[in-house]
Amino acid sequence: MRFFSDNAAPVHAKVMEALHAANHQDTAYDGDRWSKRLDERFSELFGTEVRALWVPTGTAANCLALTALCPPHGGVICHRDAHIQNDEGGAPEFYTHGAKLYLADGEGAKLSAEIIAQTADLIANDVHRVQPHAVSITNATEYGLVYKPDEVAAIGELAHARGWGFHMDGARFANAVVSTGAGVADLTWKAGVDALSFGFVKNGGMSAEVLVFFKPELAAYTPQRRKRAALLFSKGRFLAAQVLAHLDGDLWLECARGANEGAALLAQAAGDRLVHAVEANEVFLRVTPQEAASLRAKGFDFYDWGPGEARFVVSWDQGADVIRPLAEAVRAL
Amino acid sequence: MRFFSDNAAPVHAKVMEALHAANHQDTAYDGDRWSKRLDERFSELFGTEVRALWVPTGTAANCLALTALCPPHGGVICHRDAHIQNDEGGAPEFYTHGAKLYLADGEGAKLSAEIIAQTADLIANDVHRVQPHAVSITNATEYGLVYKPDEVAAIGELAHARGWGFHMDGARFANAVVSTGAGVADLTWKAGVDALSFGFVKNGGMSAEVLVFFKPELAAYTPQRRKRAALLFSKGRFLAAQVLAHLDGDLWLECARGANEGAALLAQAAGDRLVHAVEANEVFLRVTPQEAASLRAKGFDFYDWGPGEARFVVSWDQGADVIRPLAEAVRAL
Amino acid sequence: MRFFSDNAAPVHAKVMEALHAANHQDTAYDGDRWSKRLDERFSELFGTEVRALWVPTGTAANCLALTALCPPHGGVICHRDAHIQNDEGGAPEFYTHGAKLYLADGEGAKLSAEIIAQTADLIANDVHRVQPHAVSITNATEYGLVYKPDEVAAIGELAHARGWGFHMDGARFANAVVSTGAGVADLTWKAGVDALSFGFVKNGGMSAEVLVFFKPELAAYTPQRRKRAALLFSKGRFLAAQVLAHLDGDLWLECARGANEGAALLAQAAGDRLVHAVEANEVFLRVTPQEAASLRAKGFDFYDWGPGEARFVVSWDQGADVIRPLAEAVRAL
Amino acid sequence: MRFFSDNAAPVHAKVMEALHAANHQDTAYDGDRWSKRLDERFSELFGTEVRALWVPTGTAANCLALTALCPPHGGVICHRDAHIQNDEGGAPEFYTHGAKLYLADGEGAKLSAEIIAQTADLIANDVHRVQPHAVSITNATEYGLVYKPDEVAAIGELAHARGWGFHMDGARFANAVVSTGAGVADLTWKAGVDALSFGFVKNGGMSAEVLVFFKPELAAYTPQRRKRAALLFSKGRFLAAQVLAHLDGDLWLECARGANEGAALLAQAAGDRLVHAVEANEVFLRVTPQEAASLRAKGFDFYDWGPGEARFVVSWDQGADVIRPLAEAVRAL
CATH class of the missing domain: 3.40.640.10 (Type I PLP-dependent aspartate aminotransferase-like (Major domain))
Structure with missing residues (x-):
């Protein structure tokens, strides 16, 4: 699962439909x-x-x-x-x-x-x-x-x-x-x-x-x-x-709500690893290189953010089902 | 039927499919x-x-x-x-x-x-x-x-x-x-x-x-x-x-071929009304304001191009079926 | 004598004095x-x-x-x-x-x-x-x-x-x-x-x-x-x-007056060689390459202005004394 | 005496002469x-x-x-x-x-x-x-x-x-x-x-x-x-x-030497008022608003440089004669 950026996420089905409707x-x-x-x-x-x-x-x-x-x-x-x-x-x-x-x-x-x-x-x-x-x-x-x-x-x-x-x-x-x-x-x-x-x-x-x-x-x-x-x-x-x-x-609010909730779930698991308060859909964690490697070994990908930090961005389509395994992996570090 | 510009035409179905495949x-x-x-x-x-x-x-x-x-x-x-x-x-x-x-x-x-x-x-x-x-x-x-x-x-x-x-x-x-x-x-x-x-x-x-x-x-x-x-x-x-x-x-060539053929059909009908040779998908015709109005009355829309001229651009999706009525209307002027 | 441009002319003595006064x-x-x-x-x-x-x-x-x-x-x-x-x-x-x-x-x-x-x-x-x-x-x-x-x-x-x-x-x-x-x-x-x-x-x-x-x-x-x-x-x-x-x-008017008068003198001599009316301090003349060379041989320098034309610009310091010999040389062509 | 900036100083006489020579x-x-x-x-x-x-x-x-x-x-x-x-x-x-x-x-x-x-x-x-x-x-x-x-x-x-x-x-x-x-x-x-x-x-x-x-x-x-x-x-x-x-x-070196020497003289007088080492012709001093006012009352003008600091720039023409009174005034603060 990739948490590099919300700007790499898929497009919502209703947006795709709108493209067809405009064709x-x-x-x-x-x-x-x-x-x-x-x-x-x-x-x-x-x-x-x-x-x-x-x-x-x-x-x-x-x-x-x-x-x-x-x-x-x-x-x-x-x-x-x-x-x-x-x-x-x-x-x-x-x-x-x-x-x-x-x-x-x-x-x-x-x-x-x-x-x-x-x-x-x-x-x-x-x-x-x-x-x-x-x-x-x-x-x-x-x-x-x-x-x-x-x-x-x-x-x-x-x-x-x-x-x-x-x-x-x-x-x-x-x-x-x-x-x-x-x-x-x-x-x-x-x-x-x-x-x-x-x-x-x-x-x-x-x-x-x-x-x-x-x-x-x-x-x-x-x-x-x-x-x-x-x-x-x-x-x-x-x-x-x-x-x-x-x-x-209000599809835009629904999408954002999903992303924010996912981030909140992850933040909860991260405890004092948090570099910044998590108020939206981005989570910055303190992780050692070894910890980062272990997360990656489990299939989670993300951005290294300076020495000892990692950035996870939760996208609109990454709900609780997607975040829970990551949250558990972070908790288990 | 609108012949304003090929830049207003629809998107080809295969291009739309490609968007889905990339989603x-x-x-x-x-x-x-x-x-x-x-x-x-x-x-x-x-x-x-x-x-x-x-x-x-x-x-x-x-x-x-x-x-x-x-x-x-x-x-x-x-x-x-x-x-x-x-x-x-x-x-x-x-x-x-x-x-x-x-x-x-x-x-x-x-x-x-x-x-x-x-x-x-x-x-x-x-x-x-x-x-x-x-x-x-x-x-x-x-x-x-x-x-x-x-x-x-x-x-x-x-x-x-x-x-x-x-x-x-x-x-x-x-x-x-x-x-x-x-x-x-x-x-x-x-x-x-x-x-x-x-x-x-x-x-x-x-x-x-x-x-x-x-x-x-x-x-x-x-x-x-x-x-x-x-x-x-x-x-x-x-x-x-x-x-x-x-x-x-070679979808790109197929699309262009369609547009060029449509333009050729129209050019043929236009005879000495042509302002320029028709070598691609644009047709510039000499038409009086009255003639332009009569074409528009028949449902053909296009760009007025200076005094006494009109521009018709044929799009990739405007085949012979679409052009023939226009060609006939132009011939009939 | 050089008639290339008024932008190559000397600076008026009163302007030079003003520099000193401001020092x-x-x-x-x-x-x-x-x-x-x-x-x-x-x-x-x-x-x-x-x-x-x-x-x-x-x-x-x-x-x-x-x-x-x-x-x-x-x-x-x-x-x-x-x-x-x-x-x-x-x-x-x-x-x-x-x-x-x-x-x-x-x-x-x-x-x-x-x-x-x-x-x-x-x-x-x-x-x-x-x-x-x-x-x-x-x-x-x-x-x-x-x-x-x-x-x-x-x-x-x-x-x-x-x-x-x-x-x-x-x-x-x-x-x-x-x-x-x-x-x-x-x-x-x-x-x-x-x-x-x-x-x-x-x-x-x-x-x-x-x-x-x-x-x-x-x-x-x-x-x-x-x-x-x-x-x-x-x-x-x-x-x-x-x-x-x-x-x-009104030194600025005095300088310009000198230049305009010089140009007028030259224009008078030029007759139908004039390419444009002479209303300020520039004079454009029709001269053959041979004529241009003969003027240069007499020590008059100027700008070739396209084929068969020459530009003479009269500067603020080029009064009648300076222009008269040029005017005569042009008349004599 | 003004020590605002060397960019307000007069022009050297030899430079003025050069202007004449080029006229x-x-x-x-x-x-x-x-x-x-x-x-x-x-x-x-x-x-x-x-x-x-x-x-x-x-x-x-x-x-x-x-x-x-x-x-x-x-x-x-x-x-x-x-x-x-x-x-x-x-x-x-x-x-x-x-x-x-x-x-x-x-x-x-x-x-x-x-x-x-x-x-x-x-x-x-x-x-x-x-x-x-x-x-x-x-x-x-x-x-x-x-x-x-x-x-x-x-x-x-x-x-x-x-x-x-x-x-x-x-x-x-x-x-x-x-x-x-x-x-x-x-x-x-x-x-x-x-x-x-x-x-x-x-x-x-x-x-x-x-x-x-x-x-x-x-x-x-x-x-x-x-x-x-x-x-x-x-x-x-x-x-x-x-x-x-x-x-x-080497007029350029002579001018700079004069300015640097003036600044050195002032620096010597300033002692631990110096904000920066004085290596060229600028002197930054720590002075209270009252001290600044007292210097100004004696006829020395300069740039206030943030709270409690003043900048003195010595120009090429401000030799020991000009600097000495300033140096004394600074020493006397």
């Missing part, structure tokens, strides 16, 4: 009936008027969001371990034409308003320094922690007091929603978030994420930027259809 | 078993060692190709009506960090070695002028003409004599292969082409094209650039699987 | 007493509130202006022979992060509102095409013609009706002012110009031009962009001082 | 007799064949160097307090099209091979991470320390073992040369440096620095990049002439 000629690009429903469908979900655009990858969502919030000569404050800093091959710099990422600290890849303010206060406010124009957080974080609405709101307040844009990388937004039990509005625009990368691929999707702007005017040029980045698929209906299927009957 | 957990990004077969499979097809990378759009293929052939301070010679100039929203400039497109003329969006040389010779060779570093042609062209191997070779010879890279936008490469009856090697690397954007989406695919480098060293940094452009899908296997299905049993 | 310690960058006077001094000159920033080259002025008027995904309409297209090594694309130059025609590198509108009207208004966001004209043009206030105003009206920015490359603005006898306000902001590259280097300066924004809000980020382009000199006072000296007692 | 018509851009001497003159100085190009600012030298050493998708390791990170307004990201700066630590803004290796070793070698392609050090550092030849060589060895380029920001190179007493070759190319930003402006120049490539092939496209960055002055002779005057009779 008829329709208007190209985003002029089709599915793509044209996104704004309304996501506005309904969030309870406010939003602009919602499909993109094929989380990196694309993040980078188009940043480009809307930060000029080329500006900076974006993010966590030192943020996906945009470490896992996107410089895409933020490419899309923003060279904006600078300012790196802040925080346990479990989680930022606080305080640490963000401290990081910003070190930057002299003159023409010689790149000035911050935006802040970006990841919810759930890269280490599986989640931000609660009031934590987001504190950052939102800071951002807006300073005139910055506020982006949330929600590659695992579904996991955060399930984990906190919070409303999607409370976790985002009501807490000051301007743009959300709403992830579906890690949660049972195939190739579609949605970039949500809570201030429609921020999206003014995003269609042009998406096109210019070679991301405007001619058969865009297949992206929109995936996402709509995911929202139908 | 199991596998290594993420391009580490899966399908993605890892691309180099070998395309090398086999072309009879030489190539590097083949999936990308989601033709624009992505074109732009990553140009970036490998032309530095930011360089220029690319292409036709005034080239897709890279007119239909990619500035993506070539974005990906190349601002290289300049030099526009050349030629009937039916087709270039010749002579006109390319003339265009280049107007550019003084000094530091004040952007110097050409590459030439890009589209085969089949944006107006449905095709280049034959010797025509490509003449351009290839010029390009290499001048030290330029040579890119072929093959969004409709399959249609050109079927039309010319030429071998794929003769149409590309044997004629000096360095990089080919090999199109599948317009030919019955869903969301995968392949960028083929005939000189593997040119691809040295393309994986990094693809990542940096937010194009490295985590579930890349679904792109590779589409393309491999398309090559199986 | 004391003062605040670095643009915090010194000279730099801080620019806004006021140029506002006074133009009779309206402007923002005026020194830059070291005309290319820098042009490119920072374009960056303020056109986003990376936009386009700029300019003449096919514009300096920004042909003589800046791709700097506009670098500074604007890849905006596209749309090339329009017109005798003597001069545009009209009509031709600009026609050029723009060919660009379909959709996400696939780069949309124009600005227009740029050169006054005096690259071929020595000048725009009169009403000609500028017609373009300004068009630009603003379409929501475009309007830039004037005034590398030889002084020559245009002298030639038309028009007021500087009438030639610029009253005619709808948003940003002017005000040239001094070709007119007896050493290394300073001024970028003037007639709508101060357009300059909001220009200081940051100037810094980011490595153009914020630490001893900026030496640039500001040059320019202020040039304005003192 | 005759000559070929524009870098075709003049002065510019054409740079390669040879700097090759002679360094005892090896170099390519030497004038640029107007240190930021321009640094950024053009980085662009030659690092692709857009690459990274540059530098100190957390490096000028390229903190004082260039994002110019490195602009010029390199978005390369990432990786920040390393070290007392007094000084790096060691060890810390650089540690910083690099944290960066996983895969397509998801921006890979280092170059290292950049500043000599003398931003805090006035100097690298000795063997310290540079250790970094050079590491850089070349890893396939990285090696850049030295020598805004105060002269001060480092004087301080170490080392040969210029030993401090640069013999220690593995590939490109040097050779500073003159802070050392009595007006507006010219020199970018020196010790491997001429690295400069292959630098003329194009300089032009494209709007840095190719038409009257480039005035930049080359400044620099040549500075080298004549």
Whole structure:
């Protein structure tokens, strides 16, 4: 069994069905009936008027969001371990034409308003320094922690007091929603978030994420930027259809719930091996090389995460039946 | 019946099946078993060692190709009506960090070695002028003409004599292969082409094209650039699987043959209404507004192409049964 | 005697004196007493509130202006022979992060509102095409013609009706002012110009031009962009001082008058050899290779400008005494 | 007396004289007799064949160097307090099209091979991470320390073992040369440096620095990049002439010696107020706000450098006569 990443998991059957249902000629690009429903469908979900655009990858969502919030000569404050800093091959710099990422600290890849303010206060406010124009957080974080609405709101307040844009990388937004039990509005625009990368691929999707702007005017040029980045698929209906299927009957929450529950089961078994609290679907364990080898010998595969640590990510399709043997093996170490 | 564009057509059933067959957990990004077969499979097809990378759009293929052939301070010679100039929203400039497109003329969006040389010779060779570093042609062209191997070779010879890279936008490469009856090697690397954007989406695919480098060293940094452009899908296997299905049993040629035959049928009916020779699957007709309206009244839809012209693109699934009524309607005008 | 270009001419003695006068310690960058006077001094000159920033080259002025008027995904309409297209090594694309130059025609590198509108009207208004966001004209043009206030105003009206920015490359603005006898306000902001590259280097300066924004809000980020382009000199006072000296007692007009008069003298002698009307300080002549050689044999040097043409540029310091022998030699051909 | 920065100091009289001597018509851009001497003159100085190009600012030298050493998708390791990170307004990201700066630590803004290796070793070698392609050090550092030849060589060895380029920001190179007493070759190319930003402006120049490539092939496209960055002055002779005057009779060393001696005098007086060792011309002192105020009341002006610290930079023209009163005032605190 493989616990490398939720981004390697299969696609949910209902998403596959949606691809079939969309397999008829329709208007190209985003002029089709599915793509044209996104704004309304996501506005309904969030309870406010939003602009919602499909993109094929989380990196694309993040980078188009940043480009809307930060000029080329500006900076974006993010966590030192943020996906945009470490896992996107410089895409933020490419899309923003060279904006600078300012790196802040925080346990479990989680930022606080305080640490963000401290990081910003070190930057002299003159023409010689790149000035911050935006802040970006990841919810759930890269280490599986989640931000609660009031934590987001504190950052939102800071951002807006300073005139910055506020982006949330929600590659695992579904996991955060399930984990906190919070409303999607409370976790985002009501807490000051301007743009959300709403992830579906890690949660049972195939190739579609949605970039949500809570201030429609921020999206003014995003269609042009998406096109210019070679991301405007001619058969865009297949992206929109995936996402709509995911929202139908709250499939997205059901998938995330499964993954979170699996991770909780594993966390329970792991006891004080846990490196970080397990609040979503990622579990980081302290294991010796020998222990790691013994788990692998039993058929469990996962990511080595620095010396003496291992990362297990539980996917939407890995329920209790799949996790229980792993949990037992970990307990038995 | 709609003849707007082959990029709005459905996906071939065998491609859909390939998506299902790939719907199991596998290594993420391009580490899966399908993605890892691309180099070998395309090398086999072309009879030489190539590097083949999936990308989601033709624009992505074109732009990553140009970036490998032309530095930011360089220029690319292409036709005034080239897709890279007119239909990619500035993506070539974005990906190349601002290289300049030099526009050349030629009937039916087709270039010749002579006109390319003339265009280049107007550019003084000094530091004040952007110097050409590459030439890009589209085969089949944006107006449905095709280049034959010797025509490509003449351009290839010029390009290499001048030290330029040579890119072929093959969004409709399959249609050109079927039309010319030429071998794929003769149409590309044997004629000096360095990089080919090999199109599948317009030919019955869903969301995968392949960028083929005939000189593997040119691809040295393309994986990094693809990542940096937010194009490295985590579930890349679904792109590779589409393309491999398309090559199986020459499905790609079968699809293109259908489209070309449909276009030929229509061309036959159109007589001297034809604006350009019909060599692939696009048909441009001279029609008055009244004639256009009468065709539309009969249920045929298409693109108005400037005053007094209309564009009909025949898709892979629009066989004789679909085209015959249109052909008759055109003949009856 | 050399007539290659006014950009190779000496620096006026009063400008040199100004360098000496500024050779004391003062605040670095643009915090010194000279730099801080620019806004006021140029506002006074133009009779309206402007923002005026020194830059070291005309290319820098042009490119920072374009960056303020056109986003990376936009386009700029300019003449096919514009300096920004042909003589800046791709700097506009670098500074604007890849905006596209749309090339329009017109005798003597001069545009009209009509031709600009026609050029723009060919660009379909959709996400696939780069949309124009600005227009740029050169006054005096690259071929020595000048725009009169009403000609500028017609373009300004068009630009603003379409929501475009309007830039004037005034590398030889002084020559245009002298030639038309028009007021500087009438030639610029009253005619709808948003940003002017005000040239001094070709007119007896050493290394300073001024970028003037007639709508101060357009300059909001220009200081940051100037810094980011490595153009914020630490001893900026030496640039500001040059320019202020040039304005003192209308030295800039005196220099331009000298150059224009020299050119007029030469034009008179040239008769029907003139390729373009001579309205500023550039003279393009039809000369055979033999005639060109005979002029060179007499010690006159100049630029060959395509087959059978030669360009003579008269500099601020080349008065009647210098021009008369050349004029006679041309008459004698 | 002002000790804000050496970049606000006057220009040396011999440099001013050189401007006068160059004030005759000559070929524009870098075709003049002065510019054409740079390669040879700097090759002679360094005892090896170099390519030497004038640029107007240190930021321009640094950024053009980085662009030659690092692709857009690459990274540059530098100190957390490096000028390229903190004082260039994002110019490195602009010029390199978005390369990432990786920040390393070290007392007094000084790096060691060890810390650089540690910083690099944290960066996983895969397509998801921006890979280092170059290292950049500043000599003398931003805090006035100097690298000795063997310290540079250790970094050079590491850089070349890893396939990285090696850049030295020598805004105060002269001060480092004087301080170490080392040969210029030993401090640069013999220690593995590939490109040097050779500073003159802070050392009595007006507006010219020199970018020196010790491997001429690295400069292959630098003329194009300089032009494209709007840095190719038409009257480039005035930049080359400044620099040549500075080298004549080792004026550059004489100027730096004066500044270093002044700083040493001040350091001696400062005793344990020194925050960093004083090895060049910068002196950082611990002073209370009251002490700072009392110094200012006596007419000494300087930069507040964080809480409880002050920066004094001694310029080339501030000899013992100028420093002694300051030294006494500091001693008297």
